[in-house]
Amino acid sequence: MPRSLLMISAVLGISWGLLWSVQAPFLRSLGYSGAEYGLLGGVGVISGALATMAAGILSDMLGARRILAVGLLVYAASLYLISTGEWIPLLAGAALMGISNGFYGTSTRALLARIGEDSRLHYNLSHYAAAGSLGGALGSLTGWVPVYYSSSYDVDIVEAYQATIRAVALASLLIAPVVLGLPEHRGSGFQGVVSDVRRLSRPFILLAVFEMIIGFGAAMSIHNIDYYFALKYGVSSGELGSVFAAQQLVMGLLMIKLPSLSDRVGGPLKMYLAVTFSSIPLLIGMTLTGSYLIASILYLVRSILMNVATPLLEAFALGLVPREYRGLASSMLSLSWTIPASGGRVVGGYLLDINVELPLRLTAMLYSVSLAGYAYIGKRLGKL
Secondary structure (H helix, E strand, O other): OOHHHHHHHHHHHHHHHHHHHHHHHHHHHOOOOHHHHHHHHHHHHHHHHHHHHHHHHHHHHHOHHHHHHHHHHHHHHHHHHHHOOOHHHHHHHHHHHHHHHHHHHHHHHHHHHOOOOHHHHHHHHHHHHHHHHHHHHHHHHOOHHHHHHHHHOOOOHHHHHHHHHHHHHHHHHHOHHHHOOOOOOOOOHHHHHHOOHHHOOHHHHHHHHHHHHHHHHHHHHHHHHHHHHHHHHOOOHHHHHHHHHHHHHHHHHHHHHHHHHHHHHOOHHHHHHHHHHOOHHHHHHHOOOOOHHHHHHHHHHHHHHHHOOHHHHHHHHHOOOOHHHHHHHHHHHHHHHHHHHHHHHHHHHHHHHHOOOHHHHHHHHHHHHHHHHHHHHHHHOOOO
16 A cells, blocks of 8 residues: 555545535525535536546556546646536536546546455555545534634635635645656556456446445435535534534544454455444434434434445455456446436435435435345355
């Protein structure tokens, strides 16, 4: 695991944490509705799906380092467009954001899946995610900065949010040169990519199907959760950032220890299921309270339980295919999540305008179905 890759994860975590805490209050302050917020998310997911499809193939053909560098540049451009607050640039920025996420997520996973022995894959993925989560905790706390700046210096809050988003764009440009020092881990090349699809095992394909259900459910509610809190409780980027910071901090610390713990209890999949199943009652609980404090605590614990073990599931899935084909496998895994998520963001946005609690309740049902499907796969493979 190159330390430079951990540093990139941490810095991007800071930028994403800050953006997560600022973006929804920024758009809410400009008067955009839940449906419009969901539409922006849907545009990003669609473009991300297309980029993910290309990124997996290109990572195997050209090397993942170049794809990662392009993703960072596109990310910076998307943030500047979003900071304008105008509808057409917002749509363009959302599309570019999706492209950057597709390039970044696929290329980094391909890099990590070819580093070291397969028996250590869940360590690499977990430690990389931990660095991003710890950075996200720090970035989320800075969600208070635009609020403080606006109140202390009598600056319009919208202008403070705009400046914050542009600062995040600059940060992504500053770390771009670090990518050039990453080691290359080539895949199968063009000829191998053409035949890679049939190399993906049937259990991997089935797992991807259940991942599609997870993706739709998560996009329908959790991806709009910042707008949900802003709509239901009228919170600012400071309150949102504080919750997200706590979530990322705890997740980052747990991710460091979770791989070794999973070795003790029977493997990555078994640990993943044990942790994620326990998050579903908390998701329902969020819809039964009118207190932001209680809802935010439930969300905090739920999100930690649902997401902290995700690298373990990714390690299990990528371990089902040969490593020279893992660029495409990474792409397929992401696509199985992002394609249905495009519809989920839009549907969830409209449902928020109808009944603010409905997306969360439907998501709990979809999560239950998918996790049961993962358990079925594990039993068939003798992993549970």
